Amino acid sequence: MSELHDRHRGVLPDWLALYYEDPLEITHGEGRHVWDAEGNKYLDFFGGILTTMTAHALPEVTKAVSEQAGRIIHSSTLYLNRPMVELAERIAHVSGIPDARVFFTTSGTEANDTALLLATTHRRSNTVLAMRNSYHGRSFSAVGITGNRGWSPTSLSPLQTLYVHGGVRGRGPFAALDDAAFVEACVADLKDLLGHTRAPAALIAEPIQGVGGFTSPPDGLYAAFREVLDAHGILWIADEVQTGWGRTGEHFWGWQAHADNGPPDIVTFAKGIGNGTSIGGVVARSEIMNCLDANSISTFGGTQVTMAAGLANLSYLLEHDLQGNARRVGGLLIERLRAVVAQDPGVREVRGRGLMIGVELTRPGTDLADPDRAAAVLEAARVGGLLIGKGGGHDTSALRIAPPLSLTVAEAEEGAAILESALRSTQ
Structure with a gap:
């Protein structure tokens, strides 16, 4: 456990949720990417809970x-x-x-x-x-x-x-x-x-x-x-x-x-x-x-x-018509993810619009939520260099994907490939 994590636990509420078994400290970002305190680079598909809407460190905003x-x-x-x-x-x-x-x-x-x-x-x-x-x-x-x-x-x-x-x-x-x-x-x-x-x-x-x-x-x-x-x-x-x-x-x-x-x-x-x-x-x-x-x-x-x-x-x-980009790139990403999970019995549904996409996970052969796998996919995606979120009304078993709206087609493909690998490694 990191020194910063120890300090976090010492002064902040227990109910303040953190992602990952080894929580991440994000130190800076650019475009659709962020870096952690150890210098690891990640493709950001969650944007600070849908808040970094256009891009990290957007020059016009800065x-x-x-x-x-x-x-x-x-x-x-x-x-x-x-x-x-x-x-x-x-x-x-x-x-x-x-x-x-x-x-x-x-x-x-x-x-x-x-x-x-x-x-x-x-x-x-x-x-x-x-x-x-x-x-x-x-x-x-x-x-x-x-x-x-x-x-x-x-x-x-x-x-x-x-x-x-x-x-x-x-x-x-x-x-x-x-x-x-x-x-x-x-x-x-x-x-x-x-x-x-x-x-x-x-x-x-x-x-x-x-x-x-x-x-x-x-x-x-x-x-x-x-x-x-x-x-x-x-x-x-x-x-x-x-x-x-x-x-x-x-x-x-x-x-x-x-x-x-x-x-x-x-x-x-x-x-x-x-x-x-x-x-x-x-x-x-x-x-x-x-x-x-x-x-x-x-x-x-x-x-x-x-x-x-x-x-x-x-x-x-x-x-820059980022709404149009969300429609075009988001549509491609949704179809790519649907193809990725087509043979995965633990994926109940890929849903969403534009760059607001959910992947719901269930225990194979049932309609029961699988929060353990959702947590495991988040961990595996992080190892692969991708940050995503999770949510859902049934034990947080839905993966939440919401990149900045300036996402490129190449970045969408890269993120889908990392997520595909994460899903396969957790089956």
Whole structure:
């Protein structure tokens, strides 16, 4: 065990998870690669949990941060902040929400917490609908609506949470149905649930469940839900902390796969927009965002340095069509991985969109999760020079693959080959 690991265990909580039997200290990165303290180089297919969206040490972002830090780093929201206004204008424009207002936070957890505050205040209800197998953050309220037991350490909550079917296509009571029948059954479940409770404030849902193992419903499910929600005046919150900014390839936002009846009432975002700097936020219609009748500030949300990073990062993403790259390279990677696992009886499914890919592992001949093999594959991939993640609602047996959106075809092939070797070595 390393000296740094000993020190980590001496001062940090036991529940602060670390990957690998011999935990890794990453010291620097460039492009789609990172290096550890021993000088080993890795192809990064997890990007700091989907946070390094464009590339490590992206020159445009590094320059913007350096130049802004040389002027002023922080002043709080009590003062006008040009970079914050500029980034808010751009995000409001790309959000698709009419008359949008933007509030910046420092994380996705805080963004979802803010969205819940807005929705419950606007609707005067503390009941919230959430999806089974969901994850929305680490705060008290976000944990209270998380539908994934592995990431919900307490049943106490300031909210009453009711869980809806639909976030996981391949498991549960409706898994055997075709897509149309699956959506119909989930809508019927929602209607039945609403018949047994006072009207909730909102439904919060990840278009693709991140910690849950990159699972998703058929396209159009949330549009069908929206018809029911609108009839009851219930808001729709799209948690885009992991799916936003073009990662799914086909769309800029994950909700756009369910966009028959317009954008959500509230969108939350974080992770990729900062490319490693601490940015989260909420976009909502003005009537919802402005519903609070007390003063509020954000000491660190929207600080000048992070806003400069976000502006440079968003500009780079749009100017280099990284959404299109995610669609093209991600599509090739998914097909390559499906070919890799075709003869592996322990792989239940390869799923995902763009550069957001899940590989679910089960014990051969069963439908039971295989978390031990998932851990072993992570170790073997690291030895081969590849970093990936893991997750899932069934004992974290899904491998999570989410490289920076600038991934090249050659790097995708290299990563797939390393993962193929790791899977074979653990059969």
